[in-house]
Amino acid sequence: MKRWLAGALLCACALAHGAEWKEDARLERLFGDQHVHATFIVHDLAADTYTVHDRRRAETRYIPASTFKIANSLIGLATGAVASVDEVLPYGGKPTRRPEWAHDMSLRDAIRVSNVPVYQGLARRIGLARMREGLRRLDYGNMDPGTVVDTFWLEGPLTISALEQTRFLDKLVQDRLPLPQPAMAAVRAILRQEGGAELYAKTGWGVRPDADADIGWWVGWVVKDGKAHTFALNLDIPDDATGAKRVLLGRAALQALGLLSP
Secondary structure, X not given: XXXXXXXXXXXXXXXXXXXXXEEOHHHXXXXXXXXXXXXXXXXXXXXXXXXXXXXXXXXXXEOOHHHHHHHHHHHHHHHOOOOOOOOEEOOOOOOOOOHHHOOOEEHHHHOOOOOHHHHHHHHHHHOHHHHHHHXXXXXXXXXXXXXXXXXXXXXXXXXXXXXXXXXXXXXXXXXXXXXXXXXXXXXXXXXXXXXXXXXXXXXXXXXXXXXXXXXEEEEEEEEEXXXXXXXXXXXXEOOHHHHXXXXXXXXXXXXXXXXXXX
């Protein structure tokens, strides 16, 4: 079976026991009006309720693409592969797809521009054995890094669902990952978005050459009235214009639910 097909399989994980699930008409209208194939899921940690658009898709695994930079940062810090989010890491000196990636930079700066070469270098520092163990400890998606340490989140076999993204972020928000607390605090800090809202997020864009569309992500959490809500959006990207809508659609969804101000 081709690797991209693995992402189309429904994840076997059981749904949260006792949690309330609800589809929301506001989300249905939003994504329907934009004519995109997408899911959006929000978990209210305090109430343990899930609000979702397209629950079936929310339970389907896809490659995480650059949203894996969250886990990559955590594993790198926890293993000592990088001393801090401010240690400058080399990008490798090779030609890059985006000019802003052609610089040595810290994780604090690299995650903001989604610098693939810097994070690939970090993954090589971590090594396959420690990466596999890190994925297991984080209970991250299918926990499978395959045999190539610096491409498994971009090309597979690693896959994760939107639901699993929120569960992973739940633990990060609450300091409940089996990792040193300073590492979790540092990664939370570099995910903070600019602006007045207490919003933390990361984008992802996964190229799927054998599929009709790429996969796009926007995941994170927002704090409203002192309460955290984790979220995950993924959508099919048939063209660049659709890909550019990821954050706009995610913000609009949070606004529709009253979790983010316009």
